[in-house]
Each structure stands twice: as C-alpha cells, then as structure tokens.
Amino acid sequence: MSKAFSKTLRLAPRPSSLLRPAQSPLQSSLVSSQIKTASTPTATSIRHSSHSPLSPTTPMRPRTTIHTLLSLYKAHTPITMITASDFPSAHVADAAGMDMILVGDSLAMVTLGMDDTSEIGLDEMIVACRAVGRGVQGAFVVGDLPMGSYEISPTQALTSSIRLIKAGRVHAVKLEGGAPMAPTIRAITDAGIPVLAHIGLTPQKQHALGGFRVQGKSTSSALALLRDALAVQEAGAFGVVLEAVPAPVAELVTRKLAIPTIGIGAGAGCSGQVIVQADMLGNYPPGRYLPKFVKRYGDVWSESLQAIEAYGKEVKEGLYPAKEHTYPMKREEMAEFRRVVEEEGGLRDKDVDPAVVEETKTLSVSLSASLRRSERIMVLKWAVVLSLKTRWRRRGAEPAGWRRIVTVGRWDPPFSTPKSPAPSSALCASIGSRSSTTEAAMVRGSSGSGSSFSSSIVGSGSRLGLGSKDGSGGGEAIEGGWDEVER
Structure with missing residues (x-):
C-alpha cells in the first residue's frame, strides 16, 4: 500500500465486523422494530408514494466507508458501483446492496436529455447529489465534478469539491484526468476530501480524444495510462476508474497499483465494476446505441x-x-x-x-335578431310591390313582356291583391325616371347609388339558411319560383 493511500485512510485496516458502527440500545430497538415491520406489514407500516416520505423497508444497512472499500479490496472481493441521478434510482441501488453509488455527469444525457456531459454545471450536479443522498442509507456516494468546475486551478477544484460535499451531501468527489491533474487531486485530498480519479476514456475530453474511443490499445498509450494511474495514486486518490481500456491492460494496471480500480469497459481484472443504471436497466426504446461493454439486465422501457x-x-x-x-x-x-x-x-x-x-x-340570440330584420325587410318589400300594382291599375299601362320574380323566403306574402291591368310601358318608364331610386328600381333590385335591395334580401336569407318551401334553396331568385310578382 502506498504512503499516500495510508495517509488518506489515516486508520489501519480492520476486519469488516469491526467496521460497523456501535449501536446504542435505542438504535438496536429501532432496528428490531424495522425488522418486524418488514416481515409483518400492517396497514400503517410501509408507505411509499408521491404523497408519503420514504419509509424504511429493510433494516438499516451499515454505512460503507473508505475502510469498507479497502477491506473488500484486500479480500479480493469485487466492489460494486452503479450510477444514480435522482431519489428513486438511488433508493433502488442502495436497496440492492451496491457498495458505491456514483452521481455521474452522465446524468446530463440519460436524465436531462443533453447532448453530452460538458453541458451540465455544478449547480445541477449539486441538486442531483442531494436527491441521491436522500435515497441512500448505506452506500458510499461519490459526486462527479463537472467540466469547468476544477480544471482552472487547484483552488477552483477545492472550492467546487467543498460545495459538492457540503451542499450535495456526498462522501467523495470524482474528477477526470491523470498525471496533469495530480496537483489538483493533492490539494483536494489535503483538505480531507476523498477523491476518486478517472483515466482512460474521459468523456469530458471526448473532443480532444477524437470521440468515444478505446484508450491504451498501443504500447505507448498503455504505458501512459499506467503512469497516469501511478500519479493519481501518489497524489492521494483512494481509487481510480478505468474506462474503455483493453482488459489485459486494465488487469496489469490493477496489479501495479495499491488502490482499487473500478472498471467500466475494462474487463473483469479490475477491483470492481461501475455501470450506468439507465443503460443496464433498459430505460430507453430498442435501437438506442449502447456501448459494447453494456449488458442489459432489464427492459424497463x-x-x-x-x-x-x-x-x-x-x-x-x-x-x-x-x-x-x-x-x-x-x-x-x-x-x-x-x-x-x-x-x-x-x-x-x-x-x-x-x-x-x-x-x-350566442348563436340563438344572433339568429333571432337576424330573423327579425328579415321579417321587416319582407314586409317593406311587399308594401312596395303592392304600391306598384296599385299604380299600374290606375294608369292602365304595362311594360311589354315585363316580368320580375322575387324570392322572399319561406313566408307567404302577408296579403294578396287581385290581378289588374298593368300600366303601360311609357307610364312605367316615366315613373322610373322620377328619382334616382324609384319603386320600380327597388323591385328591380337596383338604385342610382348601385345598392341592391333585392340582393340584400337574398343575401340575408342565404346567411340565415332560408330556402325554398322544400328546404333546398338558400333564398336565391329562381325563375318560376314559389313566390313571384307577375305582370
């Protein structure tokens, strides 16, 4: 074991049975009652819903610490780690007994729908970390430092780490980078904050790497990967994530180190494994791209x-x-x-x-008003027709072949007049020239100003849906129709 790792631990390794915190009599009674509640649920025991706070369904599990992880590492027991991005995903991961839970910046894509991890900020990560912390009872929670929150200087990285620990309620921070980030890791660990390093494929630097590409495939790149691992170990990191690295390379790096390695796409030779929860659960529809190293254990979609x-x-x-x-x-x-x-x-x-x-x-009121207007127009029209007929009888004249058909809607005329000799053509012409708008012109449907009396009646009837007696018409003037004024 390296001196740096011993300094981070500050305590000698102890058997796992001694790592569990001592319980007071009150705590023991609480655990016993929880065990009974879980085995014999009652009507008021377990309540999990959108209206109820979290109630423990299982006994409180011992809190996993760095010493617990060291014990697993020394016993060659693989360390289990999975991502979580909110309360439900953290709660189920903790209930499943995961040793570590990573609030990774991958939530930018799988939870928030962003294009890549570089979009998410520290404030958003803090919100996610707090949600995850509320759902965890025993797992060791690590929060990811997002891009832009630690690269400028060790001081910036320390400030961001303190915020993530205090506001995010996580137990450790993770950052990407190898040897160049060693001074930053040193500054954070010297402040008493555990650091999990991340080398190999570093998604925050995907553009510099030419995309999501496997790292360490050549001798030179594999040696560079080993130097990065040794550098972060010497800087005080309690563990290192190896991503997208050939399995034999990851196994040799693990054997060279004195701290646990957590693999993701790095083979089974690492000290533990981590995977994105949304990927392994199948949260998305078929056809979505998944990395080669992902195994789907469910079909949540x-x-x-x-x-x-x-x-x-x-x-x-x-x-x-x-x-x-x-x-x-x-x-x-x-x-x-x-x-x-x-x-x-x-x-x-x-x-x-x-x-x-x-x-x-509203339509009924409007229609009633329209009908009243139409009735007034029809009464006026028949008054004009009656007046013309009366004048024709008095003059005894009639225009040759003159005939006008006027459709007045569904109503019969309010009165009828006996047929009488029509006025002569000359007399009718003299009547039509007395003013710009004469009774004959009104019957014709025209005036000196170009207005159309008959057309307005027809239009009103059409808008109101008035038609012929059989209901087929729309108030149009039809030759030989059912209401006409004949010579």
Whole structure:
C-alpha cells in the first residue's frame, strides 16, 4: 500500500465486523422494530408514494466507508458501483446492496436529455447529489465534478469539491484526468476530501480524444495510462476508474497499483465494476446505441410502456379510477350537498360542454335578431310591390313582356291583391325616371347609388339558411319560383 493511500485512510485496516458502527440500545430497538415491520406489514407500516416520505423497508444497512472499500479490496472481493441521478434510482441501488453509488455527469444525457456531459454545471450536479443522498442509507456516494468546475486551478477544484460535499451531501468527489491533474487531486485530498480519479476514456475530453474511443490499445498509450494511474495514486486518490481500456491492460494496471480500480469497459481484472443504471436497466426504446461493454439486465422501457398504455386505456374506457380508488362520503352529507347545489341553480348535464352551451346561446340570440330584420325587410318589400300594382291599375299601362320574380323566403306574402291591368310601358318608364331610386328600381333590385335591395334580401336569407318551401334553396331568385310578382 502506498504512503499516500495510508495517509488518506489515516486508520489501519480492520476486519469488516469491526467496521460497523456501535449501536446504542435505542438504535438496536429501532432496528428490531424495522425488522418486524418488514416481515409483518400492517396497514400503517410501509408507505411509499408521491404523497408519503420514504419509509424504511429493510433494516438499516451499515454505512460503507473508505475502510469498507479497502477491506473488500484486500479480500479480493469485487466492489460494486452503479450510477444514480435522482431519489428513486438511488433508493433502488442502495436497496440492492451496491457498495458505491456514483452521481455521474452522465446524468446530463440519460436524465436531462443533453447532448453530452460538458453541458451540465455544478449547480445541477449539486441538486442531483442531494436527491441521491436522500435515497441512500448505506452506500458510499461519490459526486462527479463537472467540466469547468476544477480544471482552472487547484483552488477552483477545492472550492467546487467543498460545495459538492457540503451542499450535495456526498462522501467523495470524482474528477477526470491523470498525471496533469495530480496537483489538483493533492490539494483536494489535503483538505480531507476523498477523491476518486478517472483515466482512460474521459468523456469530458471526448473532443480532444477524437470521440468515444478505446484508450491504451498501443504500447505507448498503455504505458501512459499506467503512469497516469501511478500519479493519481501518489497524489492521494483512494481509487481510480478505468474506462474503455483493453482488459489485459486494465488487469496489469490493477496489479501495479495499491488502490482499487473500478472498471467500466475494462474487463473483469479490475477491483470492481461501475455501470450506468439507465443503460443496464433498459430505460430507453430498442435501437438506442449502447456501448459494447453494456449488458442489459432489464427492459424497463417495455414494461413502463405497457403499464402506461394500460392506464390510458382504462381511463378512456371509464374503468379507472374504480370504487376502490376513491374516497367515501357519508350518505346524509352527500344528500345535503346535492340539495344545496340543486337549490342554487341545478346541475348541468355532464355530457354537455359549457363552451358549446354558451356558443349555442350566442348563436340563438344572433339568429333571432337576424330573423327579425328579415321579417321587416319582407314586409317593406311587399308594401312596395303592392304600391306598384296599385299604380299600374290606375294608369292602365304595362311594360311589354315585363316580368320580375322575387324570392322572399319561406313566408307567404302577408296579403294578396287581385290581378289588374298593368300600366303601360311609357307610364312605367316615366315613373322610373322620377328619382334616382324609384319603386320600380327597388323591385328591380337596383338604385342610382348601385345598392341592391333585392340582393340584400337574398343575401340575408342565404346567411340565415332560408330556402325554398322544400328546404333546398338558400333564398336565391329562381325563375318560376314559389313566390313571384307577375305582370
């Protein structure tokens, strides 16, 4: 074991049985009650929902510390590590017994939908770390320092690390980089903050690496990888992540180091493994790209899709919520409530849309006003027709072949007049020239100003849907129609 790692631990390794914190009688009784609750649930025991805080479903597991990780490393027991980005993912990872939980900057893509990890900031990481911390009881939580929060100087890195520890409530920080980041790692560890280094494929520097490419495939790059691992170990890192490294290279590097290595795409020769939870659970639809090293242990997407579709179907069919999903009310209270509501104006038919009701009322008022206007126009029109007929009878003249057909809608004329000799053409012409708008012109549907009396009537009838007696017309003037004024 290196001197730097011993300095970080500050305590000699102890058997795992001694690593568990001593429990007071009160704590022992609490654990016993939790065990009983988990084995014999009651109506008020375990409550997990959007309306209830977290309740322990299992006994409190011992808190994993750096000493616990060292014990696993010395015993050649693989260390389990998985990512989490929020309360539910942290809670399930902790319940599954993971030794370490990483709040990785990969949540930028798998949780927040960003294009890459360089988009996320320290404030967003702190929010995620706090959420994860609330769901963890025993796992060792590591928070990722995002790009831009530690590269400028060791002082900047220390400031960001302190924020992540204090505000994010994590137990250690992780940063990317090998030998060039050794002074930064030293500054953070000297302040008493554990550091997990990350070498090999470093996603924050993907553009400098030419993309997500395997590292250490040549002798020179493998030696550079080993030098990076030794440098971060000497700087005080308690462990190092090896990402996208050939398995034989990762195994040799692990054997050269005195601190645990956590592999991701680096083979089984590492001291432990880490994987992105969203990838291994299958949170996304088929066809999404996954790295070669990812193994899908579940199909959360398909199960979630099936469940949500079933919910939507039951809502559409009126099957959900059922009676067991609703809250009761005393019968007499409900009867009184209904009585008061009905006294204050009655109940609306639930099948009628209020917007449709209001629109119908507005249309009804508008239609009534339009009908009243049309009736006044028709009365005026028939008065003009009667006046012309009277004048024709008095003059005894009639224009040759003159005939005018006027459609007046569904209504019959308010009165009828006996046929009489029509006025002569000359007399009719003299009547038409007396003013710019004469009765003959009104019957013709024209005036000196170009207005159309008849057309306005026809248009009004058309807008109102008025037609012929059989309901087929729209108020248009039809030759030989059902209402005409003949010579």
